[in-house]
Amino acid sequence: MVRKPIHADAGANGTEANKERKGLWSPEEDERLFTQITYHGVSTWSSVAQLAGLRRSGKSCRLRWMNYLRPDLKKEPISKREEETIISLQQSLGNRWSTIAARMPGRTDNEIKNYWNSRIRKRLNAARDSTAKPAPAPAVGGEEGSANAAPPPADQHVPIPARFPVFGCQLLDLDGAGGGMSSAGSGSGESPQSSTTTSTQQNTGDESEASVGGNSSGGGGGDDINMIHFLSFDDLDYYPGDLLMDVPGAMDAWESELYSANSMMSSLC
DNA sequence: AAGACACGCAACCGCAAACAA
DNA sequence: ATTGTTTGCGGTTGCGTGTCT
Numbered sequence: 001m002v003r004k005p006i007h008a009d010a011g012a013n014g015t016e017a018n019k020e021r022k023g024l025w026s027p028e029e030d031e032r033l034f035t036q037i038t039y040h041g042v043s044t045w046s047s048v049a050q051l052a053g054l055r056r057s058g059k060s061c062r063l064r065w066m067n068y069l070r071p072d073l074k075k076e077p078i079s080k081r082e083e084e085t086i087i088s089l090q091q092s093l094g095n096r097w098s099t100i101a102a103r104m105p106g107r108t109d110n111e112i113k114n115y116w117n118s119r120i121r122k123r124l125n126a127a128r129d130s131t132a133k134p135a136p137a138p139a140v141g142g143e144e145g146s147a148n149a150a151p152p153p154a155d156q157h158v159p160i161p162a163r164f165p166v167f168g169c170q171l172l173d174l175d176g177a178g179g180g181m182s183s184a185g186s187g188s189g190e191s192p193q194s195s196t197t198t199s200t201q202q203n204t205g206d207e208s209e210a211s212v213g214g215n216s217s218g219g220g221g222g223d224d225i226n227m228i229h230f231l232s233f234d235d236l237d238y239y240p241g242d243l244l245m246d247v248p249g250a251m252d253a254w255e256s257e258l259y260s261a262n263s264m265m266s267s268l269c
Numbered sequence: 270a271a272g273a274c275a276c277g278c279a280a281c282c283g284c285a286a287a288c289a290a
Numbered sequence: 291a292t293t294g295t296t297t298g299c300g301g302t303t304g305c306g307t308g309t310c311t
Contacts, residue, residue, distance in 0.1 A: 024279070044296065063280070098299060113300075118277055
């Protein structure tokens, strides 16, 4: 649900004109921030606030951009597959929401955290309470995500160990021209955040690459126009989220193949 | 119809890590 | 090496909305 905006300055009087604003963002503030970042990028967040003429902390600006204004964010509700991904990643990583978010292009850590706290955790707790079986319920709070956790049953999805490379995917170019990305970059132009964002996405694993899905014939590469190409982020010099957002079906493919790709990686390691 | 309660989301807070001076 | 600043993260809170009684 979207709450009716009661903006931070709604009740402020003139004497507090210089005070830092808090609370919900007004459309005007959003526009200022968006314009500032789109056209000038980010040096420091406090300077962004200043240059945009916002009486907001840099911290608040960063949060607003990351969680709401970024052009590569998915707007639609979290899908069933994404939910499964969240559960799986939470099992393997614990409450490292930013890391989980980094593996779910278009989703924010806040969004995932909220989703987990408000829905999944509740549901899993209810399920655990209703069944005597202790089984695969993910740890909640505390020491979850420990590398020492007992391995899941064979019929469970294998969680992705943190040390594995993070996967992005690309649809191979339809006409094979240059092996380029079928669509890179977000619709609203280059993301001024791409450099910093990408750095946090990097995963220090061995480089890995695998073709998955479609009717991959392997080898040769490039023949199969429907093939989804999975890459470790180490292979990418752009923000994978930008790519995935613009490729119809790519997200679903990515999610559905996440586990099989992981299994494959397991066998390689 | 109205109040109570539950839910979901946006945003704040405090802390730690990273970075710069 | 130390200190100050900025950034990023996870936990938590506040509040609007929907549902129930």
